[in-house]
Amino acid sequence: MKIQNVYQIARYRLCTGCGACMYACPEEKVRLIDIINDGIRPVIDNGECNFCGRCLTICPGIETIRPETTSSADGIPDLKKRWGTVLEIWEGYAADPNIRFKGSSGGLCTALSLYSLEKGHAGGVLHVGADHEHPWKNKTHLSMTKEDLLERTGSRYSPASPCDGLGKITMVSEPSIFVGKPCDVAGLRKAQVISSELNEKIGLAIGFFCAGTPSTLGTLNLLRNHKINPGKIANLRYRGMGWPGMATVQLKDEDEPSVKMTYKDSWGFVQKYRPFRCYLCPDLTAEFADISVGDPWYREMSEDEQGRSIILIRTERGRRLFHEAMNSGYVTASEVNPEILYKSQKNLLGKRQKIWGRILAMKMLGLPYPRLEGFHLFDNWLDLPFKEKVTSILGTARRIIRRNYFKPLDYSNITSYKDIPTNPPSTGSKNCLQKTN
Numbered sequence: 001m002k003i004q005n006v007y008q009i010a011r012y013r014l015c016t017g018c019g020a021c022m023y024a025c026p027e028e029k030v031r032l033i034d035i036i037n038d039g040i041r042p043v044i045d046n047g048e049c050n051f052c053g054r055c056l057t058i059c060p061g062i063e064t065i066r067p068e069t070t071s072s073a074d075g076i077p078d079l080k081k082r083w084g085t086v087l088e089i090w091e092g093y094a095a096d097p098n099i100r101f102k103g104s105s106g107g108l109c110t111a112l113s114l115y116s117l118e119k120g121h122a123g124g125v126l127h128v129g130a131d132h133e134h135p136w137k138n139k140t141h142l143s144m145t146k147e148d149l150l151e152r153t154g155s156r157y158s159p160a161s162p163c164d165g166l167g168k169i170t171m172v173s174e175p176s177i178f179v180g181k182p183c184d185v186a187g188l189r190k191a192q193v194i195s196s197e198l199n200e201k202i203g204l205a206i207g208f209f210c211a212g213t214p215s216t217l218g219t220l221n222l223l224r225n226h227k228i229n230p231g232k233i234a235n236l237r238y239r240g241m242g243w244p245g246m247a248t249v250q251l252k253d254e255d256e257p258s259v260k261m262t263y264k265d266s267w268g269f270v271q272k273y274r275p276f277r278c279y280l281c282p283d284l285t286a287e288f289a290d291i292s293v294g295d296p297w298y299r300e301m302s303e304d305e306q307g308r309s310i311i312l313i314r315t316e317r318g319r320r321l322f323h324e325a326m327n328s329g330y331v332t333a334s335e336v337n338p339e340i341l342y343k344s345q346k347n348l349l350g351k352r353q354k355i356w357g358r359i360l361a362m363k364m365l366g367l368p369y370p371r372l373e374g375f376h377l378f379d380n381w382l383d384l385p386f387k388e389k390v391t392s393i394l395g396t397a398r399r400i401i402r403r404n405y406f407k408p409l410d411y412s413n414i415t416s417y418k419d420i421p422t423n424p425p426s427t428g429s430k431n432c433l434q435k436t437n
Ligand SMILES: Cc1cc2nc3c(=O)[nH]c(=O)nc-3n(C[C@H](O)[C@H](O)[C@H](O)COP(=O)(O)OP(=O)(O)OC[C@H]3O[C@@H](n4cnc5c(N)ncnc54)[C@H](O)[C@@H]3O)c2cc1C
Pocket: 102, 103, 104, 105, 106, 107, 108, 109, 110, 111, 127, 128, 129, 152, 153, 154, 155, 156, 157, 158, 159, 160, 161, 162, 179, 180, 181, 184, 208, 209, 210, 211, 212, 213, 214, 240, 293, 294, 295, 296, 309, 348
């Protein structure tokens, strides 16, 4: 099967949902829709594609190549094979207590963005936040003020495609900051290559660690378990307001959240809804970003602990901005032993180690697979215990056969958006292609 455009990438479950194709299509024919049990995916308006191939060149879903660097700027040698280039590793938090409180971990994404805005290093911050009309969904925003940023703190464990807003960045006179998941940053970097205008307008890319994005169905089923009608929600947060904070749902006619779930319960539930493509992702710590941020899960937290983040400095540009933000009092941090990355993110490392086996299974079964280079996938796989090596291949093959992933998804004939499903489909609807607007 020769893949000719992003719609076909999505049909073969290889789309990461970053949204960069919408920005790249010269005919403006790419539209993004939220496939309820998969993620935000592209369709071509009326199928009118002239197959120019531009969307393919920017798609991180079909190809992600991390250039090999061999200079002394390679960073900490012990981390390279598993975590990409890391020049420095810090643990810290936003100095502003409000940002720290509202942020997912230490509020670092927000603090660095705010520093850039207030000191005139950036004209805007492109990132996602809740969609006001449908608060269980996300929307891309170009934030220009502290209030905007504060409103969009916190991780959203549901589909979001910040690259669909890249056009907004080119309209601001100063460079902007971009915040997103590893695949979003990879999409951004590819888009920067094809557009010099965009390239000049990116001040800094901040990425965060990501174990995969649950589909909208995950959130809807979580709400259903709590007997919540999505149409009545005023505000939904997945975490933050403490560390890791609670998932909270506030209804339109209430002043306080009516539902509170621990991070363990909410993420533990929605994470089962991560789509197949997320299981093929080797970039779990945003290796294409200037600065990456994640949770320092390496020790037990006390109940009232305040948020902290692990911060990976990946480029000289990132190093400069991070140190300036610390010196200006926006960030408090101390340099830490690289070991804490291994201790904090065992799951992410385990996942990366399985990718080579998973891709092998796809090759053996004749499925289209993503081209992933520069991630030392085979070396990482070799380090797995024998049993896990085998399951990375056979488990993936079994999943493909059981779920019939040979059959491409077909959502081209769906033309009308369904409104908020008050009775969301059950978890069992593996191939449900219902959309929400
Ligand atoms: C789906 C998902 C999976 C994650 N998995 C892990 C993990 O396995 N290990 C780990 O350590 N950390 C993980 N994180 C990251 C972690 O939850 C924090 O986001 C990170 O530590 C940054 O925290 P912060 O306090 O600096 O961010 P904040 O200052 O609170 O800012 C959060 C920023 O993230 C942006 N954002 C939120 N949700 C999304 C989204 N879905 N897509 C794009 N941008 C978004 C917001 O716009 C905001 O700018 C995950 C996050 C997400 C969204």
